[in-house]
Amino acid sequence: MNWLTNFVRPKLRALVARKEAPENLWLKCPKCEQMLFMRDWEANQEVCTHCGHHMRIRPLKRLPHLFDEGKYELHPLPKVAADPLKFRDTERYDARLKKAQAKAEGSTDALVVASGLMGSRMTVIAALDFGFMGGSMGTAVGEGLVMAAEIAVARKAPLVVFSASGGARMQEGILSLMQLTRTTIAVRKVKQAGLPYIVVLTDPTTGGVSASFAMLGDIHLAEPDAIIGFAGPRVIQDTIRQELPEGFQRSEYLLEHGMVDAVVHRHKLRETLIRMITLLMDPLVVESVAAG
Numbered sequence: 001m002n003w004l005t006n007f008v009r010p011k012l013r014a015l016v017a018r019k020e021a022p023e024n025l026w027l028k029c030p031k032c033e034q035m036l037f038m039r040d041w042e043a044n045q046e047v048c049t050h051c052g053h054h055m056r057i058r059p060l061k062r063l064p065h066l067f068d069e070g071k072y073e074l075h076p077l078p079k080v081a082a083d084p085l086k087f088r089d090t091e092r093y094d095a096r097l098k099k100a101q102a103k104a105e106g107s108t109d110a111l112v113v114a115s116g117l118m119g120s121r122m123t124v125i126a127a128l129d130f131g132f133m134g135g136s137m138g139t140a141v142g143e144g145l146v147m148a149a150e151i152a153v154a155r156k157a158p159l160v161v162f163s164a165s166g167g168a169r170m171q172e173g174i175l176s177l178m179q180l181t182r183t184t185i186a187v188r189k190v191k192q193a194g195l196p197y198i199v200v201l202t203d204p205t206t207g208g209v210s211a212s213f214a215m216l217g218d219i220h221l222a223e224p225d226a227i228i229g230f231a232g233p234r235v236i237q238d239t240i241r242q243e244l245p246e247g248f249q250r251s252e253y254l255l256e257h258g259m260v261d262a263v264v265h266r267h268k269l270r271e272t273l274i275r276m277i278t279l280l281m282d283p284l285v286v287e288s289v290a291a292g
């Protein structure tokens with residue numbers, strides 16, 4: 001037995017451990033299946049260095065690439081009742097929520113609200129986090145969006161939303177559906193104050209979020225090849241009993257059909273947003289630069 005426990009087992013462990021290490025260094029692109037070196041991929045804002053496929057990036061990884069010198073202030077989400085319906089499916093909702101929070105590096109729900117300078121102008125960004133329970137919209141996300149709109153109005157700043165969601169948070173039932181109207185009213189406050197409201201649609205933007213604030217932008221940008229729609233293609237196909245066209249519900253298809261204003265590469269988002277906000281807020285400055 002000694003020989004087995006003292007010699008064979010450590011050898012086997014070493015073999016297994018060695019196999020685990022490269023997995024943390026490399027990842028496979030789901031589109032082109034190339035192996036990507038993790039560090040290159042992160043430096044490339046989680047866009048495949050081989051085929052340009054845009055993978056789902058979490059807000060805290062995205063924000064530094066948007067604000068001037070990567071500096072911004074985070075606004076914690078307002079506190080809400082954690083589990084208003086005491087909901088339980090295979091697991092208790094409050095337990096599920098705690099697990100997601102533990103993995104979310106400080107954020108408490110599926111929305112991150114930040115403010116800072118973009119092109120030297122105060123800008124508020126609210127970014128949904130698909131990594132947090134599928135970016136689903138419950139009370140906390142709704143409250144967070146209302147807060148983002150209020151900050152934008154108070155600071156006379158434009159509001160930019162990055163959408164990424166599977167829809168409403170079913171564990172919160174009707175309270176989750178109520179956020180559709182609440183967020184719509186929040187967005188209207190920004191518009192009534194004469195401030196730009198821009199939406200960047202990212203993969204995937206579906207369900208309740210696409211039925212409310214994500215489709216109400218003054219301008220809609222989209223990341224390449226993102227799924228954008230209300231119901232999934234299979235549900236639609238089964239309902240209308242017709243074959244769906246190629247590229248259905250993808251950014252480029254929506255651009256062709258006038259639902260999206262531009263499809264923008266992740267690397268170009270910052271400069272595009274700055275240019276559009278300047279066009280909307282200081283048209284004279286843009287004109288004089290063009291004339292001069």
Ligand SMILES: [Zn+2]
Pocket residue numbers: 029030031032033034048049050051052053
């Ligand atoms: Zn790829």
